[in-house]
Amino acid sequence: MSHLTTANTRPTPKTWQGLLRLTLGSALFWALAASVLFIAAPGVDSWGRLLVFSECVGMGIVGTAMLLRTSRWFPNIGSTLGWALTGIIAIPAGYVAGHVLALVMLGEPFRVMSPGQDRLLPIVFTLLIAGFGLHYFASRERLANEAAARSEAQRLATEFELRLLRAQLEPHMLFNTLANLRSLVSEDSRQAEFMIDQLITYLRSALAASRTELSSLRDEFAQLRAYLDIMSVRMGPRLSYRLDLPSGLEQMALPPMLLQPLVENAIKHGLEPKVGAGCIEVRARRVDLGLEAGVVAGVEISVTDTGLGLSAEGAARALAQGPNASYGLQHVRERLLAAYGPRASLTLMPQTPTGLCASVRIPQ
Structure with missing residues (x-):
């Protein structure tokens, strides 16, 4: 009998279809984030350039987070603490990697942040959006853990009922068989x-x-x-x-x-x-x-x-x-x-x- 556990069921794609859905969903999410930033602060940059940076940085953060969650070296700790640690590592790492990739795609020299206070806004916005996305994954993992715990509890209850049923039926069957055996021994x-x-x-x-x-x-x-x-x-x-x-x-x-x-x-x-x-x-x-x-x-x-x-x-x-x-x-x-x-x-x-x-x- 397996024991009831609430270990992390890390919600990472296990098939090519799941990976494709995650990629497309993330791409749409970060495209929407770029559009929101462009509308909220139109003087920051052009929409096309914001889209390139948003997609590269966003996919860098998502990819880093998924690699961390699937790595056997990553500590298997509670869901909240685990996702907090994931965010601490994945957001800056994904931002730097995505920023470099975007500059390479645009053919621009490398720089983490351009001069001017207005350039702080994309960084803060990216931090907020990435935190929201990781919160979504953390919530989904928590719900998956709860569903798995309920399913396991139901299975254990059903198996317990089986043992109870057998405890009730087997003595009755055994007594009848022994009574029949008693007469067969001599006959x-x-x-x-x-x-x-x-x-x-x-x-x-x-x-x-x-x-x-x-x-x-x-x-x-x-x-x-x-x-x-x-x-x-x-x-x-x-x-x-x-x-x-x-x-x-x-x-x-x-x-x-x-x-x-x-x-x-x-x-x-x-x-x-x-x-x-x-x-x-x-x-x-x-x-x-x-x-x-x-x-x-x-x-x-x-x-x-x-x-x-x-x-x-x-x-x-x-x-x-x-x-x-x-x-x-x-x-x-x-x-x-x-x-x-x-x-x-x-x-x-x-x-x-x-x-x-x-x-x-x-x-x-």
């Missing part, structure tokens, strides 16, 4: 040995799942197989099952015990109340999620049973928020949201002639 010792082996596998997997953030589909299916083997001994010919996991998906990572509530629901609400035999099929396959941002590769894991099933209205109520919601389904949906955001989904689909299919779709 069918081979079945009793098989059930003990599967119980050990299931409990070992459950213990490992409670100590990790991610599991693999192979481990999840192995745990489901142990659980379904135990339930098959308990229910006899009333329960059969099939697990379908392609070899290419065995190592895919997902939150541990994500599928267990779906299988338990299928047995508890679908097959146990039904008269006669029933079947559960757990299947994983690759799909295209087709999200609004574009087609995203993903995996669909479906748990299909031939039990009593639900109507379309009943399935909607089971997934809904409120008193009619199924706690197990709601728990799965919250874990999906915490782990994958809106890219993941949980759906229920009534089957014909009877039964229900619970499908989880997650990005790969």
Whole structure:
């Protein structure tokens, strides 16, 4: 389990698109600053010359600030102090570097400040504008840190609920299994040995799942197989099952015990109340999620049973928020949201002639 932290999430571009947006945004910002200075103090210089100096100095300050924030040598301190130190270094360094570049572009001799008091105005104006820009980045970083902290807190709360749920469900399942074992020991010792082996596998997997953030589909299916083997001994010919996991998906990572509530629901609400035999099929396959941002590769894991099933209205109520919601389904949906955001989904689909299919779709 990772610990909740509020370390700086330094808002620097991580892709070429992000770098392009930052460059264009900064260029527009400093062009606007040059225009404001020209209108506020028309006697200072021509607009074209102010634009060249503003762009060169501004991009020098922005570039220096971003290099400092991404450097591994820069101290990883609090957001406010960190950006204050960034400004102390980046503003004078960027001003000198940008001033030199502008003079080179204009073909003029090097000078930091021309004679005359009016030349102090661009320096003061640059200091104010640069301070405003750095304040914007500092505010954005603070908001990003707060959002990351809220997301991490939600994830930790969801994982805590998982452990609480397992603490409530496992003793009930364990007691029923042990009671069944007691009768099997004298009636069918081979079945009793098989059930003990599967119980050990299931409990070992459950213990490992409670100590990790991610599991693999192979481990999840192995745990489901142990659980379904135990339930098959308990229910006899009333329960059969099939697990379908392609070899290419065995190592895919997902939150541990994500599928267990779906299988338990299928047995508890679908097959146990039904008269006669029933079947559960757990299947994983690759799909295209087709999200609004574009087609995203993903995996669909479906748990299909031939039990009593639900109507379309009943399935909607089971997934809904409120008193009619199924706690197990709601728990799965919250874990999906915490782990994958809106890219993941949980759906229920009534089957014909009877039964229900619970499908989880997650990005790969």
